[in-house]
Amino acid sequence: MWRFVVALVSVLLIASILLGQIFDTLYSSDDTSEPLVSEQLSLTLPLLKLMALGEVSDFDPNLMKDENNQRNAILYTRAMDEYPLPALLQEQLKRQEPVYLETQEHVMVHLLTSTHDILIYQYDKQIEKEDYRLSLTLSFYLLLVIVIVIFLAPFVRRLMRLSAAATKLGDGQLDVRLQVGTLWYIRDIELSFNQMASKISLLMDDIKLLAGGLSHELRTPLARVRMGLDTLVEAQDEQLRAKYESRVNQQLDDMEGLLIHMLDFARLQHSLDDAKPNKMDLAQMLSSLISNTYHGSVELTLPSESVCINADLRYLNMAVSNIIDNAIKYGRSKCAVKVFYENNHIAVSISDDGQGIDAEKRATVFKPFVRLDRQQCPGFGIGLAFSAKIISRYHGTVEVDDCPDLGGARFTLRFVSE
Structure with missing residues (x-):
């Protein structure tokens, strides 16, 4: 908002100075009293000097007066x-x-006489027939108001659009966005509104995904728990009762794990906003992560120079480890991580030798609760959604395609180099 204040003060100062100079020029050009004063003195001054020297003794003062003594x-x-x-x-x-002495009403000419007295000739100033000062003052302020209105018109129009967009957003139209204009003193406000609307839309999408995933993922374990409890009540054999109790407890543990993961996913955006990103060496982070966690089961290729990005170490570790875990889970025996420069970006590729991911399913693997193989691989399908959200928070992108070397899936992360 400070930009708007600076722009408004600058316009007022510039307009006041320019209009003041213009009206001062106009008023000076309309002021005709000065030439009349000079003409009056040019006619009387020689005679006044003669009188002061005593060379004119019998002079009639009435001769000094103009016609009808108007002055x-x-x-x-x-x-x-x-x-x-x-x-x-x-x-x-x-x-x-x-x-020469001058007051607001009179002009007086003083001369020293031969007797060391002061001869004073006094006459009234020329009375202007029309005084334009009031009209010029009113015109000045009128033009200044017009300049301010012209300056504020696009600002008010943008504020009205912002108000209308905020009303639509409040009514549930989460896709509403402002067209960012060229006015530099309001551009930041429009960008901030669009960012706010995007975050709200993203949060609402997450809520819808969580609500849909919760109802879908809990339906099966709840049905199993209900069936297990019914069977447990009817069973008389102690071994059979213990077996059903173990199954019910397992389903309850799965439900608890699902709820914990859902809450973690719901809190992730707020946690990312609170975390402060710092400049970090991506190569050093990956080397430490793979050596400490995977113990040689992942092949790592790093460039000779350092690769630095702006991110939070803890969350970036979480994002990369989720993708590596996914590659190990779906791969057969190999997982390769490679860091390289690509079109002024730092790229990290994570490849496996599994069956790969079908092209039509690649866009869905980053959504919560999506599992391509529910039978063979346990889990809740939230790990890749975690990774995608974290990478997006640090202005990165992630995409998946086929790996030409290993034959499986290849996840490619791209970040802006710092």
């Missing part, structure tokens, strides 16, 4: 010591130079 011209003398003048002006008088 109330008067002529009088004052003693030097009775007329307070600054020392600088007194020195000017002694040099026989006229001293």
Whole structure:
């Protein structure tokens, strides 16, 4: 918002300065009193000097007045010591130079006489027939208001669009987005709204997935628990009762594990927002993870130079280990991890020698509760969804295709190099 304040203050200052100069020029060009004053003095000053020198003794003061004495011209003398003048002006008088004094109503010309008195000629200023000052002032503020309105018009229009979009978002239209404009002082607000809307939409999608997955995944173990309890009540054989008790406990453990994983997935976005990413060496992280966790069962290929990205070490470890675990689970005997540069990005490929993933199913493997082989591989289908969300949080991408070397699936992670 500070950008808008800076832009508004800048426009006000620039508009005030420019309009002030324009109106000052206009007012000065309309001011016709100064030439009239100069003309009046040019006619009377030679005669005043003669009178001050005493060369004109029988002069009639009425001759100094203009027609009908419209300017109330008067002529009088004052003693030097009775007329307070600054020392600088007194020195000017002694040099026989006229001293001009001006008030809001009068113009007075002072000359030193031969008797060391002060001869004063006073007349009224030219009265302007029309005073444009009020109209110019009103015009100045009117134009300033117009400039402000022109400046605020696109801002208000954008705010109205933002208000309408926020209303639609509140009504449940989660796909609403603002078209980001070119106004630099409101662009950040529009981008922030779009980011907020995207996060809300993503959270709602996660809630829908969790709700759908919960109802689907819990239906089978609940039915088994119900059937096991019914059978347990009717069974009389102690060995058979123990067997059914073990099965019921196993189903309850599975349900508990499912709920824990679902809660972890629901809290993941909030945890990622709280985690502060730092610059880290991806090659060093992968080397430490594979050597400490997989004990030589994963082949690692690293570049000679360091590869740094901006991420949180704990969550990135979780994302990569989930994909490696998935490769080991579905592969036969080999899993390879390779780090390389690709088009100004850092890429990490995780490949296995399994059966691979069909092209039409590749887009679904990153959704929660999706398991391609439910019979042979246990789990809840949340690991890859965890990885995709973490990688996306750190401005990365993940995709899956076929590995040409091992023949199985290949997951490729791409990050921006720091």
